[in-house]
Amino acid sequence: MDFSYTAKEEAFRNELRTWLQDNLPEGWLDGTFEYPEEENERAAFLRDWQRKLSEGRWAGISWPEQYGGRGATLVEEVIFEQEMAKVKAPPIINTIGTAMVGPTLLQIGTDYQKETYVPKILNGDEIWCQGYSEPSAGSDLAAIQTRAVKQGDKWIINGQKVWTSFAHLADKCFLLARTENTGKKHEGITAFLIDMHQPGVEVRPIHQINDAYDFNEVFLNDAVAYEADVVGEVGDGWRVGLILLSHERVGVAKQTFRLQKLFDELADMAKTLEKNGRPLIEDQIVRQKLVGFRAKTRALLLNYYRHLTDTIRNGRPGPEGSLDKLASSELGQQMLAFGVSIQGANGQLWKEDAPVNANWQKDWLRSFAYTIEGGTSEIQRNIVGERILKLPKDIKH
Amino acid sequence: MDFALNEEQTLFQNQTRQFLESKGDLTIPRSYMEGKEEVLEELWKGLGDLGYMGITISEEYGGLGLGDLTLVPILEEMGRVVVPGPYPETVAFAVPLLQAYGTEAQKQKYLPSIAEGKRKVTLAVLEASGELAPSEVQLQAKVSGDEYVLQGTKILVPHGDIADTLIVPVRTGGTNSEYGISLVIVDADQVTLDTKKQISMDETRKMVQVTFNEVRVPKAQLLGPENAGWGILQSGLIHLNAALTSTMVGGMDRVVEMSTEYAKTREQFGQPIGRFQAIKHRIVDMKLDMDSARSLSYYASWAVENKTDDMVEAVALARSFSSEAYLDIAGKNIQNHGGMGFTWEFDCHFFLKRARALENHLGSPESFRETAAVEMGWNGKKALV
């Protein structure tokens, strides 16, 4: 057991810190930066940020050097997420591309796919979305019904996707569709790379409870995919789809570090807010609850590191990621709920009228998605119960 | 960066498990509860033979000279079996204090015999209120020539009936303050102690009331400087609380394992009950708590071994979290076992009762959280470790 970093890892951290100091938008670190309110302006701002990151070779650090990455180790990726969380860096708009699609194509894509798509992912020239979920296939993803039929060297796709994040901004989509009905639902699925700017694709943003429009319905009416855009083998899409997800290897780290930051913000808020003329942090109930959160955020981080140690030792991640996902999403919800709760009656106000900072209300509402997106908490509990504890499998059809 | 047990630690873990299995696993606490107190003697001797009593004792006094982290897997294994005996008190309280504050003569006298498995040491700190606070240390030590004369009563002394040596905070000065507390080492065979067993729910961890009636101990038995015992006590409790947390983690590990095994084999409605999500998901939540407690405890022991700046906070967080989580999941384990879990014959209740015994022992979860709050620099009244 050794809870310290090597000199090389510390050097990596310092290089990133220096880069962030020099390159974060004006006013970012001292908190005077104003996020563009308008959707298109914000997208433009985020695309700029992505370009800057890729120029500094910080957009996809785990990518091989020849593709603009740094061939970073897992620990370096973790340090990266830690530092980004510390300064609350702007999000990477093309994260589906950089974290998942790119690495998947580099792993199992054809030369054509590598040449055509990979270079435009890191610099954000082409933004990707992930078309998996459908109205009747959510947790039961293998139940997808969107169909792709071969016509000459094209595939014609019909059906509907839903909850597709960033589809309204995306240029490309990594899409799962059914190419054969064998009667077994995990068979006959194929993974396609499709263009979002074509007549057969219609995107309708969905209004979310936090008053944002980040995910969408995607209607596919004779949308086209070319033969060269099949990833892996035809009919092998279930496996390919899982490979894509397996590349999201630091997603939990990201959330884990955000929660460390969130804890600090929560404590800071409790030092500023007052109750009966005393700082809230001196209130016994608030104080006790906060230290409880402190223990849980520490435990989350240390659990994550222990699982990371296993991953490094075994050379691949195990199902423990589900434990981290489960814990982080629920803890995030609890802390944000507490953050709004200690704002008292004014806590119900949001946007311009938010009593402390509108992010508390916005993030609290956003937190209700934590336990749904990327596999619900119920599904994560099934995964842990069945794969780690080896309890009997759930009833499935 | 490496957050798992290393090879040596894994070796200790396997060895301890084998040893405890050879001694009867969960029949150890059961036999002990049923009055066969000799199991504790056998256990202690076996631990001495394996060299486990001297892990943290430096080599010149017959130990292995290793740190707190090495104790972690051993303590976890002991917690898995809810073993009786003042092992944490001896190796993770008496040993670090003797090494840090003992005179050469004290070290010579105590450390080698502890390492050989010939001496059990316990801590007699609490008085009537059961609270750990300077004002509660009222056992008087009057100087008479080169002796102290002790007068007063300590309660909740773990295994105070069979301990060879007791470390006792006494009052040599002041009335309620930290100043004036001193630690004395009392050898049970040198004096007459009036001991009375207290009826504790956890019969595997015997609680004893010890009355000191004009008990005379030589001044040479003072541990550390006179009147400065409170601070010394705290530095020992850091080690002890980290160690107790490890035993709780072991108990939690066992409880999760019991629930998991039972859920695979017990059938109702034609299914193993582990197929029902109400059971499956509850066990997953129990595992998550166990993992969190283990991570916090690993870090706490690492921090103690390396004397990091956040050592006190780390131990306080681990201890408060584990105290509550252990009690909670030991209860859930009973629920998962149905009526079987409610029986005296089944082992579920050992864990529940041990969790209850440790929950508020030497500090409540609330008091540990308050300690952490103060350590984080949040102003407020400093509570007690």
Ligand SMILES: Cc1cc2nc3c(=O)[nH]c(=O)nc-3n(C[C@H](O)[C@H](O)[C@H](O)COP(=O)(O)OP(=O)(O)OC[C@H]3O[C@@H](n4cnc5c(N)ncnc54)[C@H](O)[C@@H]3O)c2cc1C
């Ligand atoms: C913010 C957000 C962004 C998203 N982005 C994307 C994206 O970019 N691309 C994409 O493809 N998808 C995306 N999703 C979709 C997401 O993956 C699904 O919402 C999720 O898998 C759950 O599916 P569902 O919504 O159909 O709920 P359902 O599967 O219908 O679940 C409803 C409830 O039933 C429970 N349930 C279902 N099955 C079981 C079971 N076997 N045992 C116990 N309980 C069960 C669930 O846990 C849940 O509580 C996103 C979702 C959100 C909220």
